[in-house]
Amino acid sequence: MATLEIRDLRVTVEADNATKEILKGVDLTVKQGETHAIMGPNGSGKSTLAYSLAGHPKYTITGGTVTLDGEDVLEMSVDERARAGLFLAMQYPVEVPGVSVSNFLRTSATAIRGEAPKLRTWVKEVKEAMERLNMDPSFAERNVNEGFSGGEKKRHEILQLELLKPKVAILDETDSGLDVDALRIVSEGVNRVRETGEVGTLLITHYTRILRYIKPDHVHVFAGGKIVESGGAELADKLENEGYEAYTKGGASE
Amino acid sequence: MAEAQNIPVGSTTAGSIAVAAESTVATRMSAPPSFDVRDFPVPHGREEEWRFTPLERLRGLHDGTAVATGEGVTVEVEAPEGVTVETVGRDDARIGKAGTPVDRVAAQAYSAFEKAGVVTVPKETVLTEPIRIAVHGEGGVRFGHQVIELGAFAEAVVVIDHTGDAVLAANVDYILGDGAKLTVVSVQDWDDEAVHVAQHNALIGRDASFKSVVVTFGGDLVRLHPRVSYAGTGGEAELFGLYFTDAGQHQEHRLLVDHNAPHCKSNVVYKGALQGDDAHAVWIGDVLIEAKAEGTDTYEMNRNLVLTDGARVDSVPNLEIETGEIVGAGHASATGRFDDEQLFYLMARGIPADEARRLVVRGFFAELVQQIGVEDIETRLLEKIEAELEATV
Numbered sequence: 156m157a158t159l160e161i162r163d164l165r166v167t168v169e170a171d172n173a174t175k176e177i178l179k180g181v182d183l184t185v186k187q188g189e190t191h192a193i194m195g196p197n198g199s200g201k202s203t204l205a206y207s208l209a210g211h212p213k214y215t216i217t218g219g220t221v222t223l224d225g226e227d228v229l230e231m232s233v234d235e236r237a238r239a240g241l242f243l244a245m246q247y248p249v250e251v252p253g254v255s256v257s258n259f260l261r262t263s264a265t266a267i268r269g270e271a272p273k274l275r276t277w278v279k280e281v282k283e284a285m286e287r288l289n290m291d292p293s294f295a296e297r298n299v300n301e302g303f304s305g306g307e308k309k310r311h312e313i314l315q316l317e318l319l320k321p322k323v324a325i326l327d328e329t330d331s332g333l334d335v336d337a338l339r340i341v342s343e344g345v346n347r348v349r350e351t352g353e354v355g356t357l358l359i360t361h362y363t364r365i366l367r368y369i370k371p372d373h374v375h376v377f378a379g380g381k382i383v384e385s386g387g388a389e390l391a392d393k394l395e396n397e398g399y400e401a402y403t404k405g406g407a408s409e
Numbered sequence: 410m411a412e413a414q415n416i417p418v419g420s421t422t423a424g425s426i427a428v429a430a431e432s433t434v435a436t437r438m439s440a441p442p443s444f445d446v447r448d449f450p451v452p453h454g455r456e457e458e459w460r461f462t463p464l465e466r467l468r469g470l471h472d473g474t475a476v477a478t479g480e481g482v483t484v485e486v487e488a489p490e491g492v493t494v495e496t497v498g499r500d501d502a503r504i505g506k507a508g509t510p511v512d513r514v515a516a517q518a519y520s521a522f523e524k525a526g527v528v529t530v531p532k533e534t535v536l537t538e539p540i541r542i543a544v545h546g547e548g549g550v551r552f553g554h555q556v557i558e559l560g561a562f563a564e565a566v567v568v569i570d571h572t573g574d575a576v577l578a579a580n581v582d583y584i585l586g587d588g589a590k591l592t593v594v595s596v597q598d599w600d601d602e603a604v605h606v607a608q609h610n611a612l613i614g615r616d617a618s619f620k621s622v623v624v625t626f627g628g629d630l631v632r633l634h635p636r637v638s639y640a641g642t643g644g645e646a647e648l649f650g651l652y653f654t655d656a657g658q659h660q661e662h663r664l665l666v667d668h669n670a671p672h673c674k675s676n677v678v679y680k681g682a683l684q685g686d687d688a689h690a691v692w693i694g695d696v697l698i699e700a701k702a703e704g705t706d707t708y709e710m711n712r713n714l715v716l717t718d719g720a721r722v723d724s725v726p727n728l729e730i731e732t733g734e735i736v737g738a739g740h741a742s743a744t745g746r747f748d749d750e751q752l753f754y755l756m757a758r759g760i761p762a763d764e765a766r767r768l769v770v771r772g773f774f775a776e777l778v779q780q781i782g783v784e785d786i787e788t789r790l791l792e793k794i795e796a797e798l799e800a801t802v
Contacts, residue, residue, distance in 0.1 A: 209757050212749065237759035245757075249750045253714075253772030259758075262768055266759035298772075299754075315758065 157187040157224055157240060157322035159208075159355060165218035166200075166207045177203040179380035180219065185323055185355040192358045192366060192391065195377030196399040201359045202246060204377070205327040209243040210236050223323065238267055240322030244312040244329050251299035256311065257281070259299045260318060267319050284317045287347070289340050306337035313344035323355045324348065330365035342368030363395040378402040442509035446473070446520040449513035458512055461691040461723050463659055466630045468550070468576045468604050470514045475576060477521060481549015482575045486528060489538040492565075493529040503527055503556050507582035508610025508636055511665075515608040515634065518578035521552035528567070532560030532586060539566040539783065546575025546603060553579035557593070561586035561614070566783055567593045571627075574600040579607040585617040587641065592620040594786050598793070599627035601658075608634040613673070615641025622781050623679075625652040625660050626793055632661040639670035646675040650692075651777055651790065653797045654720065656685025663693040664709075668702035677709035680777050682770055682797075683720035692742075694726045698735060706736035713744040714773050716766065767798050 166178035177200045185191050195201050207214045208221060210233040221228040223239055231239060251259065260281060265271045272280070285294060288310045300308055309329055316324055326345065330338055346369060348354050358369060366374075366388070374390040375382045376399075383402055384390065439456040440449045451472045452459040459471075469475035486494045497504070504525050510516040528540060542555070557567055563586065571577070585591050597605060605628055613619050625631050637646045646666060654660045666675040681690045694709045713722045726740035747769050755765035774794055781787050 209753075211753055232762075233753060233756035234759055234761045237757055243757055245754070249754045251751050251754065251769060252745060253770075253775075254768050255772070258768070258772065259755075262760055262764070263755075263758035266761070266764070319758070 157355060159185040159241075159323045159357075160222045161208075161219070162221075163219035164204070164207070164221060165216070166203055167215045167217050168203070168213060169215075176217070177214075177380055178207065181381050183375065183382060185357055187322060187355045188352045189373065190349060190356040190358060190369065190371045191373045191375060192360060192371035193375050193377050193382075194360055194363070194391065194394055196403055197361065199377045200380040201377050202327055205243055205325045205357075205359055208236075208325055209233060209241060234266065242316055242319055242321035242324045244309075244316055244324065244326045246328040246331060248300045248308045248312055250301045252301055254299050255296055256299055257295040260295075260315065263315065264318055281318065284314055287317075288314055288344050290314065305332040306334070309333060309337065309341050310344070313341050316348055317344060320348070320351075321354060323357065325357045325359065327359045328361065329358075330360055330362060338365060339368060345369055363391050366391050376402055438511060442511045443516055444505060444510060444519050446513060446516040449516050452513060458663070461689075462632055462661060463630065466604065466659065467514070467606065470517060470576065470578045470604065470606055473517070475517075475550055475578070477552055478549040482544065482546045482551035482577060484526060484553065484555075485543045485545075486526065487541040487543070488528060489536050489540065491531065491534050492536070492540060493527075493531070495527045495529070496524045497527050498524065501525060501527065503558060503582075503584070504554060505582070507556075507584050507612035508608070508638065510580060510608060511634065511636075512608075514578050514606045514632075515580055518552045518580050518607075519554065522554045525554035525556060527556040527558070530559045530563040530565045533562045534560070535564040536566065539568050542567065542569045544569065544571045544575075544577070546571075546573035546577065546599070548574050550576040551579075553577060554581075555579065556582045556584065557591070558584040559586055559589035559591050562588040564590040565592075567591065568783065568786060569593065569595045571595070571597050571599055571603075571605060574602045576604045577607070581607060581609045583609070583611040583619065585612065585614045585619055587614040587616060589614060589617045591618075592622070592782065594622040594624065594781065594783055595633075596786070597623075597625040597628055597631050597633075599631070601627065601629060603628040604630045606630075606632045609636060611635075611637045611646065613637065613639045613644035613646060616643040618645040618647075620647045620782075621649065622786075623648075623650040623662060624790060625650070625662070626797065628658065628660070630659045632659075632663070634663045634665070636665045636667070637675065638667040639673045642670050642672045644670065644673040646673075647780075648675070648677045648679075649777060649780055650679035650681075651774060652679075652681040652690060653794065654681060654683040654688040654690045655797065655800075656719075657687050659689045659691075661691035663691075663695075665695045665697070666707065666709075668696070668698040668705045668707065671702055672704035673702065674705075675707045675709075678777060678780075679710070680712045680714075680774060681722070682714045682716060682773060683722060684716040686719035688720040689723075690721075691723045692725070694740065694742075696728045696738070696740065698728075698730045698732060698738060700731040703732055703734040704736055705732075705738065707738050709740045711742045712773075714770065715744060715746045716770070763798070767795070770794060770798060
């Protein structure tokens, strides 16, 4: 069973000629089949956690370990992490002009699966996955994220999640900027992947709204660069009612 | 001017994009067109037409110190049956018909060449195989003149291939009879030291179509002037260009489409990728719609993709319209950058860095390559693009 283990992870970032510590000792274990929600106020370091796990060059790891099934993730390049089974659905997916969605998806699937998918079954696979996400077939011929609406970008991220079948999926504020219909469609996509039981999900969000559609097994409150409280789904209800105020007082947050 | 638009989309930190305000195509040259080199002062580098070009790397082509070596540059023509291939003296009437040198190097080439090549496709002859002209340098200096003439309703594809190491200044004339169709692919696949400065003059007959594909990969300095004018109504010109500018290379393409006849069309699309320190690409796109050119339909576009820091692009589209009675006129120029965020996004989907870069560059050029319509050239170009990427990644 695949397990992502994060131990005492410390991360800094360079900003305004100063080094700033954003993650101050994060501990978390995500197992295949589990869904963990990480909730926290803006600026608490949630997204830094997501991007650090994926290996974004902007962040410097200064301490701690991250392993996936015992393999040292921090030693891997960004593409190696993806091929090892980590997936990051990004909050702000970037435009890649000149590269069509269909070309991108196939190149990515080839890299992740280690061989090119058979063309006939692949076309069908993509078509069906797109239909499930209410994506128009013309999408495949557009350039990656170019001119996509916010909702289209997020659906495109979840389309990749469905096709690439990672061991651990990190969803960074996938719910932000979505209307209720789009949120439902995207959540259904995430749930289809979860129902396979083969993915561990790390759902990073500011709002409790998405948790009505995606039921977490564990909820963690993130503040001031680390997890400050963990519990079951009931912790989300508490946050819904009381907000983050209890965690941000006393300078716990940035 | 009216209907003109400049859309610089995302410039670069290291690269830059310049978009000219209105200026007059004719008056910004430092001397009027002439066949005689003495009519042009030796450029000092601040003239409008020379300001982007590193004169010190022209190997004397601009100041009269370059001397033809007589050997060291060979020109071989391979033509299918029915085509006439000649070498003629300076007094041949077909020379210089399509256009007049517009700068000192072109005039120098015209003043200095000894024999000109003339390739003629007789009227109504439709070729099924390309005419191939191989220009190969072995370190020599050459002043050249080449004429390619198609009779009425003739159809031909010409591939001019430049390889090796040379210092070459040349004029190439394309003369299209009424209803003729000519595709010319000029490939600059020079070695690193080569210097190549040339003016291409196309004179398009009534209802004739001209397609020029300029592909520049190699050379230390390449500066080309593809120019088009019309001998009658209903002519069409498509000018496509593709360049891949590496570290230290200067590649300059200066186009002019002179809409001097009514109801003609032109479409210009140039795309370039740049990588490495001091890679410098220059694109000047001048379109002039003269008062008599009613019914003109023209569009020009330049796109650049900067792959690394340290590369520079100067892109100057320029549209001058003397009549409002036209179908359409527009231009666009944009320089984009393959940045770390794009690379991260593709890598986060399991795609290795070199593959990611290849994916983006291939995508950038693919559409243009498909327009060439000469299969072996398309294949070779794609291979060349791959090789350029391999060399640096």
